[in-house]
Amino acid sequence: SMMESFIRQMEAFNHCKKISRHLYKVRDRVFTIAGLSISNCTFIEGESGLIVFDTGNNIGQGKEMLEKIREVSDKPISAVIYSHHHYTGGTRLFVENDQGDACAIYGHPKIEHNRRETFLGFGRMQMRRGSIQVGQYLPDEGEDAAVGMTEPRYEDPELNKNGHLPVTHEVADQEEVVIDGLTARFYHVVADTDDSLAVWFPELDTVLHNAAMMRLLYPFYTLRGDFYRSPGGAIKGIDVMRYIRPEFLVGCHGAPFIGREETYQALTRVRDGYAFLYQQAVRAINRGLSPDQMVRDIQLPDHLKNDPLLYEGYVRTDYAIRGFYRGIVGWFAEDTADLNPPPPDILAREIVDGFGGPDRVIRRCQILFEHHKFELVAKLITYVLQVDPENSPARQMKADALRVMAQLSPDIQSRHFYLTQALG
Numbered sequence: 001s002m003m004e005s006f007i008r009q010m011e012a013f014n015h016c017k018k019i020s021r022h023l024y025k026v027r028d029r030v031f032t033i034a035g036l037s038i039s040n041c042t043f044i045e046g047e048s049g050l051i052v053f054d055t056g057n058n059i060g061q062g063k064e065m066l067e068k069i070r071e072v073s074d075k076p077i078s079a080v081i082y083s084h085h086h087y088t089g090g091t092r093l094f095v096e097n098d099q100g101d102a103c104a105i106y107g108h109p110k111i112e113h114n115r116r117e118t119f120l121g122f123g124r125m126q127m128r129r130g131s132i133q134v135g136q137y138l139p140d141e142g143e144d145a146a147v148g149m150t151e152p153r154y155e156d157p158e159l160n161k162n163g164h165l166p167v168t169h170e171v172a173d174q175e176e177v178v179i180d181g182l183t184a185r186f187y188h189v190v191a192d193t194d195d196s197l198a199v200w201f202p203e204l205d206t207v208l209h210n211a212a213m214m215r216l217l218y219p220f221y222t223l224r225g226d227f228y229r230s231p232g233g234a235i236k237g238i239d240v241m242r243y244i245r246p247e248f249l250v251g252c253h254g255a256p257f258i259g260r261e262e263t264y265q266a267l268t269r270v271r272d273g274y275a276f277l278y279q280q281a282v283r284a285i286n287r288g289l290s291p292d293q294m295v296r297d298i299q300l301p302d303h304l305k306n307d308p309l310l311y312e313g314y315v316r317t318d319y320a321i322r323g324f325y326r327g328i329v330g331w332f333a334e335d336t337a338d339l340n341p342p343p344p345d346i347l348a349r350e351i352v353d354g355f356g357g358p359d360r361v362i363r364r365c366q367i368l369f370e371h372h373k374f375e376l377v378a379k380l381i382t383y384v385l386q387v388d389p390e391n392s393p394a395r396q397m398k399a400d401a402l403r404v405m406a407q408l409s410p411d412i413q414s415r416h417f418y419l420t421q422a423l424g
Contacts, residue, residue, distance in 0.1 A: 023068050026248050026256045030206055033068050038134070038151055039087040039252045041065045042208055044201065046180025049078025053199070053208045054252060055090035057151060060159030062090020064152075078180040082107035082167065083210035083252050084196040085114045092163030106177070107167035108188060108195035115164070122225075129224035135416040137423070144403070144419050148314075148412045171197070187240050190233025192219065192226065198240055205247040211237035213270055215254040215308070219315040220274075221323030223413045228327035231278035231320075238271040266309055273304045277317065281324040290333040291325045315413045348386035358384045362393050369401065374408075377401040399423070 024032045029045040041061075042053040050073060055062050066077075077094045080103060088111075095103045118126060131137065135146025154160050171177065173188040187198040191212045198209035212218040212234035220229045241249065245264050249257040257263040277298065284294045295318045304310055325333070332338065341347075355361045361384050365377045378401040384394040399422040406418035 023071060026250055030204060030248065031069065031072060032250055032256060033065050036064045037061045042250050043069050045073060045075065046078050046182050049076045049180055051079045051081065051179055052077055052094055053081045054083050054087040055080060055094055056087060057089040058160050059090060059093050059163040060154040062093035062163060065090060066094060077103055079103060080105045081199060082111055084193040085111045087252065088164045089162040091165045095165060105165060105168045106171055108197055109170040110195040111167050114193060114195050125225060132417055132420045133224045133413055137420050138416065143407060144423060147415060189237030189240060190230050191237060192229055198237060200244050207241055207244055207246040208250050209241060210252045211241060213238055213251055213267060216313045217310050217315060217317065220320035222315065223417055231274055231324060235271055235275055238267055242267045269304065269307055270309050273300055273310045276300060277320060278324060281321055285325065285329060288334060291322045294321050294325060312411050314411055316411050345386050348383040351383045352387050358388055358391060362397060365397055374401045374405050
């Protein structure tokens with residue numbers, strides 16, 4: 001039912017909400033703050049100060065995180081580590097309040113380049129579609145509410161500013177550095193960015209990371225649009241952590257994993273799921289299947305499909321498979337009708353006229369709606385709106401179909417895109 005789907009959606013980020021706005025003690029000297037940003041902020045106590053892993057998205061989040069860690073430690077900030085080029089916006093607050101220019105900032109060599117590419121090259125698109133993805137335009141309560149973690153906004157405009165500071169120490173793959181008395185070994189990994197790190201602190205038996213390991217299905221494709229996310233690279237990153245076999249595993253998102261064997265088995269199951277999808281995608285491409293046919297045919301085996309760590313709560317497996325196709329071989333799926341397609345408005349006119357006019361399409365869609373063919377309704381009614389954008393019955397019918405599709409969708413991203421368009 002719709003209510004059951006909504007409940008599943010609300011539970012999709014329970015691994016974050018359980019520790020929402022909470023200081024979570026992972027082990028002695030390791031603390032994670034969740035709920036002040038869509039990402040975690042992790043602190044490690046060194047000999048003289050605190051090593052910070054990610055700093056949130058703006059100055060306000062950094063300020064709240066610093067206030068939270070002060071509940072357990074008054075040590076100054078001795079170093080900052082960027083997991084990747086996201087979640088670096090609170091750094092200036094940490095550095096200015098404590099060590100000033102003496103605070104070392106560690107990161108992947110590509111971080112500054114990727115920030116420029118993302119925020120300057122594609123910033124407008126990322127802002128617009130990213131806001132839809134997190135449900136920024138949706139109500140706070142009710143059946144059409146946004147689901148999952150939300151980014152706080154502050155009345156003081158200074159707190160909403162990005163306080164990123166450049167990396168001062170670029171780290172090589174497998175480079176070992178002593179930071180505030182603790183050995184840190186850095187590994188280059190690939191996840192939602194190619195400037196991601198996993199950092200092993202052997203004295204603490206702890207790995208911090210931005211590898212493709214969450215408590216939900218990892219988004220190999222995100223609806224906001226982004227660079228291609230390599231499944232091969234993601235699998236290698238998980239294998240790095242499997243080889244280390246840490247007792248404590250703390251990622252950018254979600255609750256930590258605690259316990260060596262439990263953590264190893266979790267990493268293995270997730271790695272196997274991603275390897276299966278990737279290998280089946282390659283096999284299907286070699287057989288000449290289109291993305292639509294791949295989505296139809298590729299399914300995880302039951303023991304992985306039903307694993308909570310691979311639950312489609314944030315994004316669908318279908319989107320990963322389509323992303324693999326485009327990332328591996330590009331957009332052409334061997335149907336030559338796609339090489340020089342008719343303009344969408346001309347195609348729409350032919351389809352609508354073939355039905356006998358907009359009213360007949362709408363009547364047919366009403367029947368389909370009653371038979372719960374909501375995806376078909378949304379597609380057919382789109383042709384009417386391409387011919388007649390102000391057609392009120394068609395607009396209402398598409399909104400109704402999208403809204404039901406959102407309520408029935410298991411994943412947050414689809415829900416937010418459906419509802420944003422429906423309510424618009």
